[in-house]
Amino acid sequence: MNKEKGTIILYVAILCIILIGCLALTIFVVPSFFQESTRIVVMIIWIALTVIAMPIENDHTRFKGKNEKIKTTLIIVIIYYIIYFLLGLIVGYKKSPYSRSFFAIIKNLFYIVGLIAMQDFVRSKVINNQRKKINYVLFTLIFVLLRLDYTEGLKVMSSGEKIFEYFASVIMPELAKGCVCTYLAISGGTLLVYAYSIPVALYQVLVPIFPDLDWFLTSIFDILISMIIFLYNNYEHTIKTTRLTRREKKKINPIRRIPMIMALLLVVAFIAGFLPAKPIAIMSYSMVPTFSRGAVVISVDMNERDLHKLKIGDILHYKSENGEVIHRIIDIKEGKDGKLLFQTQGDNNNVPDKNLVEEEQVIGCVKMYIPYIGYPSVWFSEKILGVKSFITI
Amino acid sequence: MGTRKDSKTLILLILLLVIVGMAVGYAALSQAIQINGTANITAQWKITFTNIEEGKMVGAETNVEPSYTATTATFDVDLLYPGASAQYLLTVENQGSIDAKLINVDGIDEANAETPTDVKYSIDARSDDSLPSGSKKDYIVTVTWDADATEIPETKTKTATITLNYEQAE
Numbered sequence: 001m002n003k004e005k006g007t008i009i010l011y012v013a014i015l016c017i018i019l020i021g022c023l024a025l026t027i028f029v030v031p032s033f034f035q036e037s038t039r040i041v042v043m044i045i046w047i048a049l050t051v052i053a054m055p056i057e058n059d060h061t062r063f064k065g066k067n068e069k070i071k072t073t074l075i076i077v078i079i080y081y082i083i084y085f086l087l088g089l090i091v092g093y094k095k096s097p098y099s100r101s102f103f104a105i106i107k108n109l110f111y112i113v114g115l116i117a118m119q120d121f122v123r124s125k126v127i128n129n130q131r132k133k134i135n136y137v138l139f140t141l142i143f144v145l146l147r148l149d150y151t152e153g154l155k156v157m158s159s160g161e162k163i164f165e166y167f168a169s170v171i172m173p174e175l176a177k178g179c180v181c182t183y184l185a186i187s188g189g190t191l192l193v194y195a196y197s198i199p200v201a202l203y204q205v206l207v208p209i210f211p212d213l214d215w216f217l218t219s220i221f222d223i224l225i226s227m228i229i230f231l232y233n234n235y236e237h238t239i240k241t242t243r244l245t246r247r248e249k250k251k252i253n254p255i256r257r258i259p260m261i262m263a264l265l266l267v268v269a270f271i272a273g274f275l276p277a278k279p280i281a282i283m284s285y286s287m288v289p290t291f292s293r294g295a296v297v298i299s300v301d302m303n304e305r306d307l308h309k310l311k312i313g314d315i316l317h318y319k320s321e322n323g324e325v326i327h328r329i330i331d332i333k334e335g336k337d338g339k340l341l342f343q344t345q346g347d348n349n350n351v352p353d354k355n356l357v358e359e360e361q362v363i364g365c366v367k368m369y370i371p372y373i374g375y376p377s378v379w380f381s382e383k384i385l386g387v388k389s390f391i392t393i
Numbered sequence: 394m395g396t397r398k399d400s401k402t403l404i405l406l407i408l409l410l411v412i413v414g415m416a417v418g419y420a421a422l423s424q425a426i427q428i429n430g431t432a433n434i435t436a437q438w439k440i441t442f443t444n445i446e447e448g449k450m451v452g453a454e455t456n457v458e459p460s461y462t463a464t465t466a467t468f469d470v471d472l473l474y475p476g477a478s479a480q481y482l483l484t485v486e487n488q489g490s491i492d493a494k495l496i497n498v499d500g501i502d503e504a505n506a507e508t509p510t511d512v513k514y515s516i517d518a519r520s521d522d523s524l525p526s527g528s529k530k531d532y533i534v535t536v537t538w539d540a541d542a543t544e545i546p547e548t549k550t551k552t553a554t555i556t557l558n559y560e561q562a563e
Contacts (some may be wrong), residue, residue: 071401076406085415094432097491099561208419210432309552 002085037112046118053121058189065240066188072232073184073195080225081203082349088211096208105205113201119143120193124185136182144171144178169215173222180226187237196229197338220268224261224359231257276301278364280317280326281374283381286346290315296374297326307340309388315366316344318357325351422469428496430464431559439489441526442466446483448533452477472512476540483506483532485557487524494562504553511542512551523562532557 026180027338049066098108157163177197213221231254239249250256269275282295291297299317302310310316310329317326330352331343342357419426431495435438441463447455459468459481470479498518507511507553515535524530534555 075401075404075408078412079403081412082408082415092429094430095428095558095560096434097438097493097559097561099433099563101563104561104563108561109520204434208423209426209428210434212429212432215433221453361485 027064035178043111045114046115046122048116049122053125053204056129062128062187063189063192065236066098066192068240069188069192069233069236072236073192073229074199076194076229076232077199077225080228081102084211084221085207087213088209090334093209094212094214096204096210101221102183108205110203112289113198114200116197117194119146120185120197120252121190124193125184127182128189134208136186140178143181144174147174165215169219173219174224176223176226180230182232183230187233188285194302201348216272217274220265220272225264228254231235269355275332277367279374281368281380281381282326283376286348287315288348290328290347291369291371294373294375294378295371296377297369298364299326300367301364302362304359306365309345309361310340310365312344313326316342316357316362317364318344318361320355320357320361320362325353328380398421398485409475426536430556435491437490439484439562440482440487440493441484443529444447444484445480448482452538453479453536455479456526459509470536471538472538475511475538478523478535478537481534483514483534484529485524485532486529490526492526492562493524493559495520496558496560497522499561500553500555504551509551510546511539513539514553514555516555518557524559525562 004165061080098104103323106172122141123139127136130139177200181193184196196283206370235252237243238252244252266275270277273280277298277300279296280299282291282293282297285293297317310332312329312332314329315327316325317324319325325344327344327346328348329342330345333341333343333356334356335341339359342362343359346351406450420425420506431440442461442465445459445461445466445468447459450470454471454473456471457467460468461483466481466483468479468481472479475551476485495518497520498516501514501516515537517533522530536553
């Protein structure tokens with residue numbers, strides 16, 4: 001037991017040194033000169049750690065149904081990436097930054113896939129020597145920290161918006177991935193972790209084009225795959241290690257959670273504004289008494305035909321020089337080119353808005369509003385993102 | 394249980410065949426697929442514009458101050474007579490940690506083929522120009538009204554979307 005504790009302390013110490021070393025290398029060393037050497041040093045350290053970790057015996061009694069879990073994980077990962085890739089047919093594609101030459105592919109396989117393989121091997125060996133949950137958390141965090149890019153991390157400190165983007169697009173998916181890898185290591189060992197992490201790494205290195213999704217959707221998809229893999233492996237693990245009736249098995253089957261996941265995705269898509277109806281938090285008092293600051297209005301997208309159905313009294317959502325505005329239509333005119341021009345005014349304003357709104361500026365029409373529920377978004381935008389106002393007076 | 398195991402193996406095999414099919418499909422259709430720039434699949438890849446400024450101007454007047462975002466640079470210039478030209482200095486920086494090289498420049502030929510054909514764009518970028526991690530590179534974009542042009546074009550504005558395509562240097 002003491003020997004085991006000593007090994008753990010040694011590993012924690014080594015990993016902490018690597019972490020500090022990697023941090024120092026990425027922050028203080030000139031990247032253009034030492035980049036290749038930094039990579040080589042990191043690889044050498046991980047090769048050494050892998051060699052040290054090899055003799056460590058793991059408790060295989062926890063790996064019941066390992067092959068089944070591996071197959072399930074591979075099926076999920078492959079289906080997920082096929083669907084993800086095909087999304088590009090809707091949103092378009094972007095090319096991979098990685099070179100397609102044979103030498104570069106081998107180099108990337110060694111540096112990217114090889115490094116992940118070694119890290120996950122060490123992760124699996126170390127984690128399977130633990131019994132306390134706090135150690136699982138500790139090692140998950142250490143491995144998450146090791147995989148983050150700190151150069152980018154320091155650059156994003158310049159504004160609240162960038163910090164949020166970095167947190168949502170880098171830290172959250174990496175944390176989700178780290179948690180799943182730890183769980184897979186506990187329930188199936190190194191090969192089960194590889195069934196998830198290696199195809200993901202290979203996809204990044206080998207695939208020449210990727211769907212042109214923005215950072216928000218990409219991170220949502222990354223978190224989603226981690227969640228699905230966890231749910232299915234947890235199911236496989238439970239039915240292998242616990243005696244359950246058919247009814248109980250049915251109850252915990254992740255397929256039953258698909259509607260919940262779909263609903264969650266719809267909510268995320270709605271909040272993020274990817275659906276034709278978008279929620280917008282009001283940050284000013286210009287439309288009092290109809291709705292006030294902190295209300296959420298639902299703006300519905302409009303096409304050219306819808307524009308001609310607009311009438312005086314409708315509430316218009318449009319782009320202006322200073323941002324997006326939500327004001328009421330008080331007059332509709334026709335321009336010289338036959339296009340519509342809308343005169344708008346805030347209900348709480350004494351005078352109409354200075355400029356007429358052209359058809360091209362229209363984003364949508366407000367169909368409904370809910371008071372107060374937008375306050376968290378208003379505070380978040382003002383305090384964290386430093387945005388003074390999305391909606392101008 | 395045996396059937397369940399077999400069905401999983403079968404599903405895996407089918408999925409692998411689907412991947413092979415997709416790879417074949419991609420190889421066949423790669424020329425037809427619309428590619429919009431380079432993906433940021435890794436935080437280590439970040440090539441961005443960091444400056445744009447006026448260069449040598451001959452018979453040219455800038456309408457709107459040149460501006461840039463991370464991936465686009467914009468200028469708006471009036472050429473006053475045949476032979477006039479305007480130059481803009483663009484700075485591209487590799488802020489990521491992967492060494493990059495320029496593989497090609499898209500959009501110049503397409504823009505030059507459009508009317509008014511007497512107004513031509515050019516950029517002094519060459520394929521294989523290297524852009525190591527942490528380094529900057531300046532490019533000069535030149536727009537010229539052909540000195541031999543004898544007619545005033547009907548369309549007096551001409552826009553160009555020029556794309557610098559980078560990829561990992563070996």
